[in-house]
Amino acid sequence: MTCTTAPLTFAGRPGIAEVRCTASDVLRWFGLPELASAATERIGYPMRRVHAGSSLLIEGQPFERLHLVSGGSFKCVQTDSEGYEQVLGFAIRGDLIGLDGLGQGRHHSGAVALEDSTVVPLPMRELLATSHEVSALETLLLHAAGVEVSRRSDSQYLMAAPSSEVRVTRFLLQFAQRQAALGYSGRRLRMCMTRRDIASHLGVAHETVSRVLTALAQDGYITVSNRDIELLDPSALNELQRVTRGRHARERHADVARQTTGAAPVKRAQTAARVTLQ
Amino acid sequence: MTCTTAPLTFAGRPGIAEVRCTASDVLRWFGLPELASAATERIGYPMRRVHAGSSLLIEGQPFERLHLVSGGSFKCVQTDSEGYEQVLGFAIRGDLIGLDGLGQGRHHSGAVALEDSTVVPLPMRELLATSHEVSALETLLLHAAGVEVSRRSDSQYLMAAPSSEVRVTRFLLQFAQRQAALGYSGRRLRMCMTRRDIASHLGVAHETVSRVLTALAQDGYITVSNRDIELLDPSALNELQRVTRGRHARERHADVARQTTGAAPVKRAQTAARVTLQ
DNA sequence: CGAATCTTTGAACTGAGTCAATTAAAGTGG
DNA sequence: CCACTTTAATTGACTCAGTTCAAAGATTCG
Numbered sequence: 076m077t078c079t080t081a082p083l084t085f086a087g088r089p090g091i092a093e094v095r096c097t098a099s100d101v102l103r104w105f106g107l108p109e110l111a112s113a114a115t116e117r118i119g120y121p122m123r124r125v126h127a128g129s130s131l132l133i134e135g136q137p138f139e140r141l142h143l144v145s146g147g148s149f150k151c152v153q154t155d156s157e158g159y160e161q162v163l164g165f166a167i168r169g170d171l172i173g174l175d176g177l178g179q180g181r182h183h184s185g186a187v188a189l190e191d192s193t194v195v196p197l198p199m200r201e202l203l204a205t206s207h208e209v210s211a212l213e214t215l216l217l218h219a220a221g222v223e224v225s226r227r228s229d230s231q232y233l234m235a236a237p238s239s240e241v242r243v244t245r246f247l248l249q250f251a252q253r254q255a256a257l258g259y260s261g262r263r264l265r266m267c268m269t270r271r272d273i274a275s276h277l278g279v280a281h282e283t284v285s286r287v288l289t290a291l292a293q294d295g296y297i298t299v300s301n302r303d304i305e306l307l308d309p310s311a312l313n314e315l316q317r318v319t320r321g322r323h324a325r326e327r328h329a330d331v332a333r334q335t336t337g338a339a340p341v342k343r344a345q346t347a348a349r350v351t352l353q
Numbered sequence: 354m355t356c357t358t359a360p361l362t363f364a365g366r367p368g369i370a371e372v373r374c375t376a377s378d379v380l381r382w383f384g385l386p387e388l389a390s391a392a393t394e395r396i397g398y399p400m401r402r403v404h405a406g407s408s409l410l411i412e413g414q415p416f417e418r419l420h421l422v423s424g425g426s427f428k429c430v431q432t433d434s435e436g437y438e439q440v441l442g443f444a445i446r447g448d449l450i451g452l453d454g455l456g457q458g459r460h461h462s463g464a465v466a467l468e469d470s471t472v473v474p475l476p477m478r479e480l481l482a483t484s485h486e487v488s489a490l491e492t493l494l495l496h497a498a499g500v501e502v503s504r505r506s507d508s509q510y511l512m513a514a515p516s517s518e519v520r521v522t523r524f525l526l527q528f529a530q531r532q533a534a535l536g537y538s539g540r541r542l543r544m545c546m547t548r549r550d551i552a553s554h555l556g557v558a559h560e561t562v563s564r565v566l567t568a569l570a571q572d573g574y575i576t577v578s579n580r581d582i583e584l585l586d587p588s589a590l591n592e593l594q595r596v597t598r599g600r601h602a603r604e605r606h607a608d609v610a611r612q613t614t615g616a617a618p619v620k621r622a623q624t625a626a627r628v629t630l631q
Numbered sequence: 632c633g634a635a636t637c638t639t640t641g642a643a644c645t646g647a648g649t650c651a652a653t654t655a656a657a658g659t660g661g
Numbered sequence: 662c663c664a665c666t667t668t669a670a671t672t673g674a675c676t677c678a679g680t681t682c683a684a685a686g687a688t689t690c691g
Contacts, residue, residue: 153506159597161513163506175506177499183506207485220498221455227505228431228453228462231441234512235556237648239679270638278513278556280680285639301638301688319437515680517647548670558648563671579656579670 094122096145101195102211104145104169106256107218110211118205120195125149125188131172132186138176140196141219144168147192148267153184162275164230165189165250165268168257171219189267234278237319242277243287244316247297251306262309266302372400374423379473380489382423382447384534385496388489396483398473403427403466409450410464416454418476419497422446425470426545431462440553442508443467443528443546446535449497467545512556515597520555521565522594525575529584540587544580 098118099111122145125131131142131149149166163184166172172194176182206212229249236242247264255261266273274281288304291297296312298305306312376396377389400423403409409420409427427444441462444450450472454460484491507527514520525542533539544551552559566582569575574590576583584590 153510155510155597156595157597161510163509175499175502177495178501178503179499183503213491217455217494217498220495220502221453221457223456224453224498224501224505225456225461227502227509228441231505231508231512232431232433232439234509235439235553237556269636275513278515281637282639282681283679286679289639317434319433319435547668559669560649560671561647564647567671 095119096122096195098205098209098212100145101143101197102215104143104195105171105215105219106169107211107215110214112209112211114209115211118209120197122193122195125192125194127188127190127192130185130187131194132182132184134182134185136182138173138180138182138199140198141174141176141202142172142186142194142196144170144172145193145195148189149186149192150189150268150272151184151186160275162268162272164226164276165272167253167267171223174220174223177220189272230276233276239277239279239283240287240290241316241318242279243273243284244291244312246273246277247304247306248309248312248316251309262306264304264306266304373397374400374473376483376487376490378423379421379475380493382421382473383449383493383497384447385489385493388492390487390489392487393489396487398475401472401474403470403472405466405468405470408463408465409472410460410462412460412463414460416451416458416460416477418474419452419454419480420450420464420472420474422448422450423471423473426467427464427470428467428546428550429462429464438553440546440550442504442554443550445531445545449501452498452501455498467550508554511554517555517557517561518565518568519594519596520557521551521562522569522590524551524555525582525584526587526590526594529587540584542582542584544582 096119098115098120101120102108102111102115123142125147134152134154144166146168148168149170149172151163151166151172153161153163155161166186172186173182175184202212202216206216233242233245233249236245250266251261251264254264269281270284271281274284277284288297288299291312292299296306296308296315298307374397376393376398379398380386380389380393401420403425412430412432422444424446426446427448427450429441429444429450431439431441433439444464450464451460453462480490480494484494511520511523511527514523528544529539529542532542547559548562549559552562555562566575566577569590570577574584574586574593576585
């Protein structure tokens with residue numbers, strides 16, 4: 076809930092010089108290192124810490140700056156009139172938060188830190204002014220917007236999946252891919268969000284997320300240890316994920332299960348068999 | 354599938370001068386009339402016709418221009434490896450199509466005309482060049498990106514709804530709102546898409562869309578005549594739409610049904626009664 | 632170390648998906 | 662303009678995946 080507007084010092088200790096970074100750093104974190112130049116090297120931004128659980132952005136707030144996540148992670152949420160919190164997505168290092176504000180000058184969604192995190196607040200006014208001289212920043216902005224739209228498409232694709240098993244699988248693969256793109260392991264995942272957050276994002280009950288994860292683990296596709304998930308068989312997961320609405324969803328699924336029967340433990344194999352028999 | 358790249362003449366008749374519009378027109382259609390100026394008046398764009406059922410954009414195509422819908426409507430789709438067509442959204446007059454291409458320089462989704470339509474193709478290269486002098490175009494671009502992100506959030510909210518009844522209701526209300534914003538009636542809706550398209554967008558079976566619509570009609574909330582839908586009781590629909598995951602969804606629903614019992618025909622009232630009794 | 636939150640698991644019920652069949656609408660071509 | 666085909670929409674019957682409710686572990690955090 077706290078959202079200090081005054082310039083923050085690192086670790087919240089006043090008197091210590093605040094940590095800063097350059098526009099070049101921003102471009103590199105965002106994934107456009109080739110745009111860094113002497114000009115961007117001269118532009119500096121202060122950084123800001125956000126503690127686990129506190130809000131970086133609140134819905135309805137006027138849009139004044141974007142935030143680049145330089146460390147940690149966030150969930151982007153929209154709270155409806157009943158108090159239900161819809162998770163729209165998760166932001167990790169390199170992601171820009173707040174682009175929805177570009178439309179109406181007001182944020183339509185909030186952002187909550189999932190762990191202690193750091194961001195680079197980028198004042199829009201300044202950014203726009205500078206971008207006329209330094210075209211790299213203009214490119215950054217448009218590129219970011221495009222990436223955000225694409226990412227939302229992916230989320231829509233997630234949520235449209237016919238079965239919750241497919242939804243969870245798609246989510247795992249997408250998350251793994253993003254981690255891999257940052258240079259982390261695409262197999263050993265540390266999930267920074269709760270099951271409830273995942274459930275909200277996928278549009279299912281949180282118990283279902285739990286059940287699907289244990290089911291996938293029983294099939295030998297993954298291992299689950301609390302928030303640590305390892306993808307044992309990404310290609311098999313890829314098959315699972317492909318199942319779509321309309322065409323023989325169950326058959327396909329059975330096929331996949333059958334292929335891995337050797338590795339699949341008893342309980343789950345029965346399910347597959349029962350399905351196949353019909 | 355056809356996607357002519359050569360400059361088109363109106364109604365496809367060669368020899369007739371092509372229909373053009375100015376950047377001022379574009380700004381007005383998009384909803385930013387206050388940005389039109391003498392400068393934008395001097396910038397001209399040709400327009401293009403797209404026949405019902407043909408593709409304006411194909412997935413994977415390199416991103417070269419945005420398209421402003423000046424008449425008609427489109428569905429934006431993503432086709433997965435199994436051939437299943439996921440509808441990401443619908444574009445009507447004033448909407449910009451193709452913003453997802455800003456990210457990777459390549460379109461991740463396609464666009465298909467739902468009826469005979471007209472668009473204004475805006476070449477990105479030209480747009481970027483001009484925007485350095487005419488800031489209205491820069492504003493347009495950023496504004497459009499923000500609106501697009503917000504719109505996707507709305508879609509995610511749609512798809513996350515716990516029951517298909519809520520999903521369809523939210524969709525109707527959102528669609529009505531967009532029509533109203535364009536100056537059309539927000540009550541009498543002409544749905545330009547098929548039930549299947551709606552179903553895909555909401556992540557439900559197309560039969561379910563049909564059933565929900567007839568159910569809503571039986572309750573007296575709407576009337577349905579093929580693609581013409583009239584919202585009889587928007588405020589009641591608003592109540593329905595508010596139902597979220599987790600808290601007494603059924604109770605709430607029953608409450609709503611009870612309020613309108615007077616107007617509600619027999620069959621549906623029974624349903625409500627049964628629910629209330631539990 | 633206790634409180635709170637998160638996670639898992641079980642049991643029961645039902646909403647919505649699938650399959651199937653009929654009706655309606657919209658094209659198509661003679 | 663009217664048969665004919667094709668596609669869209671509705672409706673019914675049946676079944677199961679997933680929600681809800683409940684309760685027991687696990688983990689985190691003051």
